[in-house]
Amino acid sequence: MSNISGFVKRIRDIMRNDAGINGDAQRIEQIAWMLFLKVYDAKEDDWEFNEDDYTSIIPEECRWRNWAHDESGKGMTGDALLNFVNNTVFPTLKKLEVTPQTPIRKAIVKTTFEDANQYMKDGVLLRQVLNVIDELDLSDYEESHAFGEIYESILKELQSAGSSGEFYTPRAVTDFMAKMIKPQIGEKCADFACGTGGFLTSWLKELSELKDSADDIEKINNSVYGIEKKQFPYMLCVTNLLLHDIDIPRIYHDNTLLYDVLDYTDKDKFDVILMNPPYGGSEKNEVKNHFPSDLASSETADLFMSVIMYRLKENGRCAVILPDGFLFGTDNAKVAIKKKLFSEFNLHTIVRMPHSVFAPYTSITTNILFFDNTGATKETWFYRLDMPEGYKNFSKTKPMKLEHFAPAMDWWNNREEIIVDEFPKAKKYTATEIAELNYNIDLCGYPHEEEEILAPQDLIKNYREKRARLDADIDRVLGEIMALLGDKE
Secondary structure, eight states, rough: HHHHHTTHHHHHHHTTTTTTTSSHHHHHHHHHHHHHHHHHHHHHHHHHHHHOOOOSOGGGGGGHHHHHHHGGGGGGOOOHHHHHHIIIHHHHHEEEEEEEEOOOOHHHHHHHTTTTTOOOOOOOHHHHHHHHHHHHTSSHHHHHHHHHHHHHHHHHHHHGGGGGGGOOOOHHHHHHHHHHOOOOOOOOOEETTTTTTTTHHHHHHHHHTTSHHHHHHHHHOOOOEEEEEEHHHHHHHHHHHHHHHSSSSEEEEEEEGGSSGGGGGGGEEEEEEEEEESSSSOOOGGGGGGGGGGGOSSSSHHHHHHHHHHHHHEEEEEEEEHHHHHHHOOHHHHHHEEEEHHHSEEEEEEEEOOOOTTTTTTOEEEEEEESSSSSOOOEEEEEOOOOOOTSSSSSSSSSGGGGGGGHHHHHHHHOOEEEEETEEEEEEHHHHHHHTTHHHHHHEEEEEEEEEOOOOOHHHHHHHHHHHHHHHHHHHHHHHHHHHHHHHH
């Protein structure tokens, strides 16, 4: 086990000397494809042991065991290794023959390598990195489990590796959402922008505590479904699920928003949806054509919200993270989406999260919406989760932890209104009251926000959010005035 504790540091120290690795993002991407092949090779060992007729989709010379594994120091190194990886392994795996009949567990190899990159330029250093990775004994349960934790720390590093941070939702948040959604054996859970798979692994962790039989284990293994648009997080997600003993990762490299929502049938729907949709981004204009005109927003989070509503089974449950902009937005598309949400679904709880939960990636304030497909909303509870005592901000060194959600969990099963310093911290609103606010559900917010110094980009984002919030309030007041004037006429 000793080799695991310094795993990331050892690889980082070797890679720092390679001229081809430029920064954290490239380093993590380089580690990612090697880890995938190592983990996949361990899985193939299991499949070969358990199945008489298993054949690998990877040609023998390109299988990890035959070129990366360094038996007694006799493996390829230097220019020979570099040449083999660049001119044999990568071209071969990128061009693997895959048909619609190819089993998912085999097809993922090609999909994983389609846009993967080999950055290292020094074959001796490449051999050293391969040897560190090959030391992992993934056939040993304890070591494999410990490595699962290490992999989590690699994913966490994405947060500070530039834009890659958008693929990682803090584990405390995914664990809290999975706990509150109360998974049941036999249910299927989806994430239509699954990033590195955090929600799916939190779901699996909750379910594993309920397993009672081999039949349960099989149901759990078939319970997750994900779609990820970007190649790199897709690769990380597949590896993540293989590490969590999912032999057939139903993860698809695709863009959820390129399908007509009206075409979805019951077979496309799920018992549970757990998501943190990308927000702040916008898709090509033609993407809007896949949505009814009243729901065709230019904001990605709004579009995903519509997808969720069309793909949640009757009686299904959902927990989704959305930015403040969704709550207070009163433009036509946002109001239409919220009207649909309140009139067709039961939006029973909104947990408002403190700022900097996603630091250092973004300081935009976010919320968790919990709803189910059991009929129209009658009332919605809002709960404001305050910053834990002793914290001014969350950060890389002081991240959010599951224990910080303890006040929300205590309140969850015994709900009551809470007032702090004359401001509501927890409060219930009827659907009628919310409709009267023109679906501006920016309620139970943070009254005493301390001034903090932000990076210029975050300052601009915050300014835009505040301006949009003000515009929404002005529109609402003007609407009320016009309604009064209309009455008088």
